Amino acid sequence: xxxxxxxxxxxxxxxxxxxxxxxxxxxxxxxxxxxxxxxxxxxxxxxxxxxxxxxxxxxxxxxxxxxxxxxxxxxxxxxxxxxxxxxxxxxxxxxxxxxxxxxxxxxxxxx
Amino acid sequence: xxxxxxxxxxxxxxxxxxxxxxxxxxxxxxxxxxxxxxxxxxxxxxxxxxxxxxxxxxxxxxxxxxxxxxxxxxxxxxxxxxxxxxxxxxxxxxxxxxxxxxxxxxxxxxxxx
Numbered sequence: 001x002x003x004x005x006x007x008x009x010x011x012x013x014x015x016x017x018x019x020x021x022x023x024x025x026x027x028x029x030x031x032x033x034x035x036x037x038x039x040x041x042x043x044x045x046x047x048x049x050x051x052x053x054x055x056x057x058x059x060x061x062x063x064x065x066x067x068x069x070x071x072x073x074x075x076x077x078x079x080x081x082x083x084x085x086x087x088x089x090x091x092x093x094x095x096x097x098x099x100x101x102x103x104x105x106x107x108x109x110x111x
Numbered sequence: 112x113x114x115x116x117x118x119x120x121x122x123x124x125x126x127x128x129x130x131x132x133x134x135x136x137x138x139x140x141x142x143x144x145x146x147x148x149x150x151x152x153x154x155x156x157x158x159x160x161x162x163x164x165x166x167x168x169x170x171x172x173x174x175x176x177x178x179x180x181x182x183x184x185x186x187x188x189x190x191x192x193x194x195x196x197x198x199x200x201x202x203x204x205x206x207x208x209x210x211x212x213x214x215x216x217x218x219x220x221x222x223x224x
């Protein structure tokens with residue numbers, strides 16, 4: 001158990017809908033990262049927050065947004081969902097820049 | 112060309128074999144190198160972490176980094192069926208131009224009892 005929690009574990013929704021994925025980092029970790037993992041793309045970095053502020057952006061679509069709250073938990077919002085958004089979404093947290101600890105992931109299925 | 116290349120496998124070995132997993136990369140600024148293990152439908156788990164060049168050993172696992180060749184390896188000795196998983200290499204130039212963790216696509220390993 002990495003200490004990173006993610007909810008929900010599974011999410012099934014329809015195209016065009018909006019969902020919110022939640023992540024609680026390890027105690028004391030200020031950085032939160034979001035990744036998308038699909039079969040054909042591997043693990044893709046989406047966005048990083050550090051102590052409430054956006055720190056780095058990766059291949060995140062404009063339909064996706066994230067935020068980190070004062071209690072350091074983070075939410076990833078996915079809107080206008082498409083079939084191709086079906087994937088595993090992971091959150092990771094880190095105590096410093098060089099190591100990241102991953103949560104169990106949220107499996108999103110868009111029908 | 113991808114920044115990090117990793118043979119996707121699958122790699123199948125008998126129990127007790129020595130396993131060699133490799134990644135090559137193109138960005139000479141990478142200084143931090145990691146190996147993650149991912150069981151099916153689970154989150155990646157940090158296995159090994161190395162800064163710059165050299166070797167690091169942890170039990171049955173040895174990580175090697177050769178920055179001159181832009182090549183990193185993970186060796187697993189006395190492999191066990193419980194080692195069956197996908198192994199992902201990852202690297203970064205934290206503080207530099209990339210400043211994020213770049214993952215390989217992963218190698219699927221199956222250790223046969």
